[in-house]
Amino acid sequence: MALVTVAELARAAAEGGYAVGAFNLNNMEILQAVIAAAEEERSPVILQASQGGLKYAGIDYIVAMARVAAESASVPVALNLDHGTSFAQAMQCIRQGFSAVMVDGSKLPFEENIALVKRVADVAHAVGVSVEAELGKIGGTEDDIIVAEREATMTDPQEAAEFVKRAQPDLLAVAIGTAHGVYRGEPRLDFERLTSIKNKVDIPLVLHGASGVPDEAIRKACQIGISKINIDTELRVAFSGAVRKTLKDNPGEIDPRKIIGPAREAMQQVVREKMRLFGCSGKA
Numbered sequence: 001m002a003l004v005t006v007a008e009l010a011r012a013a014a015e016g017g018y019a020v021g022a023f024n025l026n027n028m029e030i031l032q033a034v035i036a037a038a039e040e041e042r043s044p045v046i047l048q049a050s051q052g053g054l055k056y057a058g059i060d061y062i063v064a065m066a067r068v069a070a071e072s073a074s075v076p077v078a079l080n081l082d083h084g085t086s087f088a089q090a091m092q093c094i095r096q097g098f099s100a101v102m103v104d105g106s107k108l109p110f111e112e113n114i115a116l117v118k119r120v121a122d123v124a125h126a127v128g129v130s131v132e133a134e135l136g137k138i139g140g141t142e143d144d145i146i147v148a149e150r151e152a153t154m155t156d157p158q159e160a161a162e163f164v165k166r167a168q169p170d171l172l173a174v175a176i177g178t179a180h181g182v183y184r185g186e187p188r189l190d191f192e193r194l195t196s197i198k199n200k201v202d203i204p205l206v207l208h209g210a211s212g213v214p215d216e217a218i219r220k221a222c223q224i225g226i227s228k229i230n231i232d233t234e235l236r237v238a239f240s241g242a243v244r245k246t247l248k249d250n251p252g253e254i255d256p257r258k259i260i261g262p263a264r265e266a267m268q269q270v271v272r273e274k275m276r277l278f279g280c281s282g283k284a
């Protein structure tokens with residue numbers, strides 16, 4: 001089937017009390033791993049391309065690969081721009097065929113973030129593309145950050161309500177204690193804050209930086225009202241671990257298919273486990 005929007009998948013997830021997994025796409029093997037897992041789990045799925053992914057693979061390849069995957073898959077597939085940096089980039093992705101865009105104005109002052117998201121949403125909604133925004137700052141790695149600073153970077157529930165009303169995104173990424181990349185300590189999620197945001201905001205909420213977050217915390221976040229969960233780092237760990245093992249066991253191996261094939265299987269297994277954890281298995 002054709003690509004569907006992230007909003008459509010996330011709204012169904014919000015109603016059903018589960019979250020849809022969003023996995024970062026950089027090459028064909030990642031794509032095949034994610035789609036094979038979604039088919040096996042009968043799960044809807046979100047593919048997304050970050051700035052690094054677009055630079056590495058090129059926007060044409062990303063869109064073409066995702067389109068082929070969606071058209072041949074028997075489960076719903078969305079293609080999202082992850083952490084879009086500007087109005088121009090969002091427009092480029094919409095024109096190229098993305099079904100959803102995230103525009104990340106979280107580093108901008110509040111009013112400028114609203115203005116950027118509203119401008120993108122006005123155009124995106126006119127052509128049937130959904131929009132994710134971010135309020136609060138989701139860190140890179142947060143070990144050096146002291147508690148007062150940590151709180152100051154988190155999403156404020158009252159601000160979130162005003163932001164959503166005025167900027168009109170379809171989804172909101174919230175900062176509640178997660179960070180992108182590998183955690184050095186155990187991440188502590190602020191569930192009270194999440195509950196308060198959920199009570200004030202009536203669109204699906206997104207959890208970034210979910211790799212390495214304990215299963216129990218992910219389950220609780222889904223129960224409270226997270227409807228989309230982003231995973232990138234755990235795919236990288238699975239990929240690189242499998243490649244290292246293959247080359248260690250077979251130092252003379254030169255066939256890329258024999259080196260990357262097991263990595264694809266390892267990523268597929270990670271995606272399947274995440275889909276069961278998020279509750280989106282069986283929801284296609």
Ligand code: 13P
Pocket residue numbers: 024082083179180181182207208209210211230231232233234
């Ligand atoms: P991780 O790399 O921590 O899985 O985060 C992915 C993410 O949030 C992409 O936006």
